[in-house]
Amino acid sequence: MISTLLSRLQRGPDGAPAPRLAFGADYNPEQWPREVWEEDVRLMREAGVNIVSVAIFSWARIQPGPGTWDFAWLDEVMDLLHENGIGVDLATATASPPPWLTTAHPEILPVTDRGETVWPGARQHWRPTSPVFREHALRLVRELATRYAGHPALVAWHVNNELGCHNVYDYSDDAARAFREWLRARYTTLDALNHAWGTAFWSQRYSDWEQILPPRLAASHPNPTQQLDFKRFSSDALKDHLRAEREILRELTPGVPVTTNFMVMPGTKGMNYADWADEVDFVANDHYVVPRPQDRDELSFSANLTSGIAGGRPWFLMEHSTSAVNWQPVNLAKRPGELARDSLLHVAHGADAVCFFQWRQSAAGAEKYHSAMVPHAGADSDLFRAVTALGGTLRALAPVAGAEREPAEVGILFDWESWWASEQDSHPTSLLDYHQEALDWYSALLALGIRADVVTTRSDLSRHRVLIAPVLHLVPAELAKDLTRYAEQGGHLVTTYFSGVVDENDHVWLGGYPGALRDLLGIRVEEFGPLPAGQTVELDDATTGGLWTDRITTTAPETEVLARYRTGVHAGRPAVTRRPTGGGSAAYVSTRLGVDGLTSLLPRLLAPAGVRSELPAEVRGLVEATVRRGPGGRFLFLVNRTDDPVTVPGTTGEVLVGSTGADGAVALGPRDVAVLRLPNS
Structure with missing residues (x-):
């Protein structure tokens, strides 16, 4: 648990754990001469740093050759940090x-799907399924754990780093053997596999x-279920490596929590973090805007999703940037x-630690133009003054440590397998963007001033009065x-186009779309209607749809039509429907409305659940x-989403961060954050 880590960082005068948010960064002293280290710890203390991640990319320094070890420098670093009251998350x-x-x-x-070797020269050049790599890696882990098991600076273990960032998909012979073993465990028999993969098609029976x-480079579209299973296997192979390192650490240092840094952000979809969450003692995440x-x-969406993965419990922001990164086409400095706003928004969504790279x-290397807590300017x-100010703000927020995120009335369901399956090739459109559709719904709710939780299928869905499941394809x-x-017991489900279409084997639910959800929604679609890029349709509620349309037939007398197509081939037919069922309802949105269209539609979808904004009307959005x-x-965290000053009236409570006027209104500057401790209710 992250509480175990935090309790190691600071204790009160009586020796009991004192509440404290963690604050720090990746620390790479091996890049610098020894004389710089003393200045580092002095500046860390000035900034309020109380934790650093050490040795992330230090294998070559720790083990210079097959049978040689050099721990002297790391011993000195660990001792120096401890002497200055700084805990170590040791990689x-x-x-x-x-x-x-x-x-x-x-x-x-x-090896790539084209058979090309990925050579050394960057990082993460290893196969997750290589028995040779595993042997050497675990030997290193055992040496580190044995040496530092009792070191007082050690507060947590950091397994590997950003597992799968550059090596999630490996098509080598090692991977092929491991894939076959994984498939044997999943299907047991070849007959079961052939059925799941639909190998009667294109003479693929094994x-x-x-x-x-x-699924290496093929003449045409590889078998879709083979592709989906390879995605599952690849995520599991990395998870297995995480487990292998973790088990050694738990054996040798049973009281030290173990984590690894997830990467919950757009474009990083190869690792099913909802499935990984139970493998770590606390969830940690890296995020870059x-x-x-x-x-x-x-940023808010990803932090919210990280909280959902963590089950609402506190988590650790392991990396983000103080300013510009180095890997985008144009790397903009932060304004x-x-x-502070980016950091505190993570805290608002459950982070009990705020750390940076680096x-x-x-001064050298591929990331020399990536910002840090201490910039090239010194x-x-x-920048360093802003870092130090943030350290002071986090000290003021010490009472927040250990607090869980309070559940919202609305949940947005995010599902990795639907993400994988909905964006595969040979589909009705290649323009579908699963992550963007989920983010659009989230932004629309923020525009209405309504709190929402981003949750996974492993969450307790019944906690939410409204559950939005965009593109729940699988x-x-x-x-x-x-x-x-959920709907029959009083919940209100909202789903969208291309949902409910396939089962876990990527087989279509027959009888018409939306397949598995057809009866619940009280509608039937015979054929998809994707739209060419740039083409739109108008609805009779003055919204505009793009990407997709459906030719909907209502199949239950109680199914309501909330909006119809006004233009396009389906003009006059239903575009948005809702079917009451039990104490709840199930609604379907058949086109991509974007943030503005969803902001217009959502009040009607939320009305049956009685969901309203908790914010004063003048500051909603x-x-x-x-x-x-x-x-x-x-x-209560209040975050200004705009570049203009905003005043939030009618607030009560003790102000921990920010300021209030005589009338109790909270004044937020551009991109500002205020935090209030609310009265007991």
Whole structure:
């Protein structure tokens, strides 16, 4: 648990754990001369840093050769940090194998679907299924755990680093063997596999397990279920490596929590983090903003989803940037206030730790232009002053430590397998963007001033009065039953185009779309109607749809039509429907309405559940509100979503961050955040 980590960071005068949010960065002292280390710890103390991640990319330094070890420098770093009251999240250093290992064993290098070897020279050049790599990596983990098991600076273990960031899909012979073993465990018999994969199509039937390969480069579209299973397998292979390292750490240091840094953000979809969450003692995440105007709420969405993965419990922001990154086409510096706003928005959604990549900006290497807590300009810089100010703000928020996110009335269901399956090839359209559709619904709710939780299929869905499931493409029979039960017992389900279409084997639910959800929704669609890029249709409620349309027939007399198509081939036919059932309802939105269209539609979808904004009318859409509650009380976070000052009237409570006027109104500057401890209710 993250509470175990936090309790190791600071204790009160009586020796008991004191509430404290963690604050720090990746620290890479091996990049710098020894004399810089003393300045580092002095500046860390000045900034309020109390935790750093060490040794993430240090394998070559720790193990210079096959049988040689050099821990002297790391011993000194660990001692120095402890002497200065800074805890260490110690990495296992297995993220990038050293040159001596890849030279001696090139068979550990990944292979692309085209058969090309991924050579050393960057990072993460290893196969998740390589037994040779696993042997060497676990030897390193055992050496580290044995040496530092009792070190007082050690507060947590950091397995590998960003597992799967660059090596999630490997098509090597090692991967092929491991894939076959995974398939044997999943299907038991070849007959079951042939049925699941639909191998009667294109003469693909397998008569021996050895005939099965990963979906390497093929003459046309590879088998879709083979592709889906390979995605599942690849996520599981990385998860298995996480488990292997974790088990050694738990054996040798049973009281030290173990985590690894997830990457919950757009474009990183190869790892099913909802499935990984139970493998770590606390969830940790890395997040970097991609500055696109249409995605201004993406940081909030990803932090919210991380909380959903963590089951609402506190989690650890392991990495984000103080300012510009180095890997985008144009790397923009953050504007004044954004460093604090971005950090505190993660805290608002449950982070009990705020950390950056990295502590000191590198002078050499591929990430030398990536910002850090101490920039190239040094401590006499606006950036370091902003970092130090953030440290003070986090000290003021110490009572928030340990507080869980208070559940919202609305949940947005995010499902990795639907993400994978809905965006595969040979589909009705290649323009579908699962993540963007979910983000659009989230942004529309924020525009209405309504709190929402982003949750997974492993969450308790009954906690939400309204459950929005955009593009829930892959629906096994059990999930269909769960959603039907949810609606019949009083919940209000909203789903969209291309939902309910296939089962867990990517087989179409026959009888008409939306397949597994057809009876619940009280509609039937015979044929999809994707739209060409740029083409739109108008609805009779003055909204505009794009990407997709459906020719809907209502099949239950109680199914209501909330909006119809006004233009296009389906003019006059239903576009948005809702069917009352039991104490709840099930609604269907058959086109992509975008944020503006969803903002217009949502009040009608939320009305049966009685969901309303908790914010004053004049600030709805301008301010995001989240609530955390725990031993220290209930905490309201108010985040200015705009570049203009905003005043939030009618607030009550103790102000921890921010300021209030004589009338109790909270004044938020551009991109500002306020935090209030609410009165007991």
